[in-house]
Amino acid sequence: KNEVEQSPQNLTAQEGEFITINCSYSVGISALHWLQQHPGGGIVSLFMLSSGKKKHGRLIATINIQEKHSSLHITASHPRDSAVYICAVRLRGGSEKLVFGKGTKLTVNP
Amino acid sequence: NAGVTQTPKFRVLKTGQSMTLLCAQDMNHEYMYWYRQDPGMGLRLIHYSVGEGTTAKGEVPDGYNVSRLKKQNFLLGLESAAPSQTSVYFCATDKNTGELFFGEGSRLTVL
Numbered sequence: 001k002n003e004v005e006q007s008p009q010n011l012t013a014q015e016g017e018f019i020t021i022n023c024s025y026s027v028g029i030s031a032l033h034w035l036q037q038h039p040g041g042g043i044v045s046l047f048m049l050s051s052g053k054k055k056h057g058r059l060i061a062t063i064n065i066q067e068k069h070s071s072l073h074i075t076a077s078h079p080r081d082s083a084v085y086i087c088a089v090r091l092r093g094g095s096e097k098l099v100f101g102k103g104t105k106l107t108v109n110p
Numbered sequence: 111n112a113g114v115t116q117t118p119k120f121r122v123l124k125t126g127q128s129m130t131l132l133c134a135q136d137m138n139h140e141y142m143y144w145y146r147q148d149p150g151m152g153l154r155l156i157h158y159s160v161g162e163g164t165t166a167k168g169e170v171p172d173g174y175n176v177s178r179l180k181k182q183n184f185l186l187g188l189e190s191a192a193p194s195q196t197s198v199y200f201c202a203t204d205k206n207t208g209e210l211f212f213g214e215g216s217r218l219t220v221l
Contacts, residue, residue: 002152004152030208031208033210035210035212041214041215042200042212042213042214042215043200043202043212043215044212045209045210045211045212048207048208048209048210086152086153088152088153088210090208097155098143098153098155098210099152100152100153100154101152102150102151102152103152
């Protein structure tokens with residue numbers, strides 16, 4: 001079993017829909033990252049969080065440490081949100097240790 | 111991401127050839143990482159460095175070597191390329207707060 005599981009693997013939505021991507025992990029962590037990768041492009045950090053909730057524009061990230069679960073929400077989705085969203089956890093006790101999920105491919109149709 | 115630059119962006123090698131990927135950062139970060147990204151798999155750590163002159167093995171280090179002679183540069187070398195090393199390679203750096211900064215990626219094909 002992977003230490004970091006994302007769901008769904010693929011997600012197709014219509015413009016304007018509310019999107020939720022989930023990340024579950026099985027290890028002790030010091031922080032969790034949400035990353036965005038556009039097709040053929042580099043990787044951009046969206047959020048780093050260790051508790052609670054963060055918001056940036058139309059993106060919201062939440063984490064529940066007790067349940068070992070995080071969600072990334074996109075409100076009023078737009079075709080430019082189409083990308084792969086990657087969850088990564090930083091293991092507790094080892095700052096260089098990041099474990100990545102396999103990513104969720106989001107396609108937003110106009 | 112401005113601040114982390116990888117060269118080259120694309121490279122095609124024949125089996126057995128050698129090459130070096132360069133990662134340069136201008137953010138004065140201590141931590142630097144080399145990852146590979148393969149279809150259907152999450153990013154996997156090859157080697158990393160916690161400061162100038164230091165390197166350490168990651169999850170998949172075999173067939174790769176690294177050097178960090180200057181704080182701003184982290185080099186990834188393939189001494190004898192193999193088809194299994196066909197991948198997209200990403201360099202990343204780490205701010206003190208743990209925020210990650212990635213390069214644009216380097217696509218390597220080994221024939």
